[in-house]
Amino acid sequence: xxxxxxxxxxxxxxxxxxxxxxxxxxxxxxxxxxxxxxxxxxxxxxxxxxxxxxxxxxxxxxxxxxxxxxxxxxxxxxxxxxxxxxxxxxxxxxxxxxxxxxxxxxxxxxxxxxxxxxxxx
Amino acid sequence: xxxxxxxxxxxxxxxxxxxxxxxxxxxxxxxxxxxxxxxxxxxxxxxxxxxxxxxxxxxxxxxxxxxxxxxxxxxxxxxxxxxxxxxxxxxxxxxxxxxxxxxxxxxxxxxxxxxxxxxxxxxxxxxxxxxxxxxxxxxxxxxxxxxxxxxxxxxxxxxxxxxxxxxxxxxxxxxxxxxxxxxxxxxxxxxxxx
Numbered sequence: 001x002x003x004x005x006x007x008x009x010x011x012x013x014x015x016x017x018x019x020x021x022x023x024x025x026x027x028x029x030x031x032x033x034x035x036x037x038x039x040x041x042x043x044x045x046x047x048x049x050x051x052x053x054x055x056x057x058x059x060x061x062x063x064x065x066x067x068x069x070x071x072x073x074x075x076x077x078x079x080x081x082x083x084x085x086x087x088x089x090x091x092x093x094x095x096x097x098x099x100x101x102x103x104x105x106x107x108x109x110x111x112x113x114x115x116x117x118x119x120x121x
Numbered sequence: 122x123x124x125x126x127x128x129x130x131x132x133x134x135x136x137x138x139x140x141x142x143x144x145x146x147x148x149x150x151x152x153x154x155x156x157x158x159x160x161x162x163x164x165x166x167x168x169x170x171x172x173x174x175x176x177x178x179x180x181x182x183x184x185x186x187x188x189x190x191x192x193x194x195x196x197x198x199x200x201x202x203x204x205x206x207x208x209x210x211x212x213x214x215x216x217x218x219x220x221x222x223x224x225x226x227x228x229x230x231x232x233x234x235x236x237x238x239x240x241x242x243x244x245x246x247x248x249x250x251x252x253x254x255x256x257x258x259x260x261x262x263x264x265x266x267x268x269x270x271x272x273x274x275x276x277x278x279x280x281x282x283x284x285x286x287x288x289x290x291x292x293x294x295x296x297x298x299x300x301x302x303x304x305x306x307x308x309x310x311x312x313x314x315x
């Protein structure tokens with residue numbers, strides 16, 4: 001402060017101890033409030049992140065474990081009797097084939113007979 | 122890094138996160154300056170000084186977490202204090218022996234202590250007392266500028282506190298010094314001051 005007057009009595013003064021005590025007590029209380037607010041904000045965001053992760057897992061699980069909902073269909077499990085056919089021996093297979101041919105022949109004759117009766121023979 | 126070496130901005134940020142020790146450092150940095158300023162702004166009324174001082178810091182504690190620090194915490198602190206003082210004055214609570222005259226440019230005539238004889242040379246203690254009394258009688262705005270400069274605040278900060286231009290602040294300081302120099306010359310030469 002060049003060329004300006006400075007006077008000791010006008011500069012700093014000692015602050016009464018009681019004033020210091022009250023002001024610092026108020027600051028301590030406010031600091032505690034701010035710490036609580038910060039902690040609460042952290043819990044909120046941590047909780048939100050956990051809830052979001054849980055929701056994603058539930059949706060993913062639903063998509064994977066419930067295929068009808070996702071529009072996928074699996075082929076039906078083969079019936080036991082059809083599976084059993086693949087276990088036939090060659091003799092059983094031949095027998096089946098002959099029976100089938102006999103049945104087919106009878107079916108064909110029956111159809112012809114019907115056709116003949118319908119035509120008025 | 123010890124907290125005494127942290128800047129005001131760093132201390133304010135730490136307090137905003139709940140660090141009480143950071144506020145304590147900031148408080149100790151400015152409390153004597155502010156108390157000195159108020160003691161001279163409100164001469165002869167220590168109770169009023171204490172009330173304004175405490176109210177200032179309570180207001181700061183409340184607003185500090187939301188305060189957007191631009192490196193001018195001291196200017197903000199003194200502005201809060203000054204505004205609180207002016208509000209009190211406007212609510213018809215006179216500031217002790219001070220004269221509130223916001224618009225005056227020139228200081229009124231200043232009377233010296235009645236016990237002083239013209240021939241008596243002033244010692245430094247007497248001179249300080251006379252000056253303190255004279256400062257108390259300066260127009261409000263000049264008194265503020267003078268007292269804030271006593272606390273070594275730059276003129277730029279004083280302009281921010283008084284919410285006026287730097288030129289206005291410089292003008293007020295010039296008038297304040299002119300009035301006080303007139304007084305010192307008169308007292309020093311042993312004249313009777315009217």
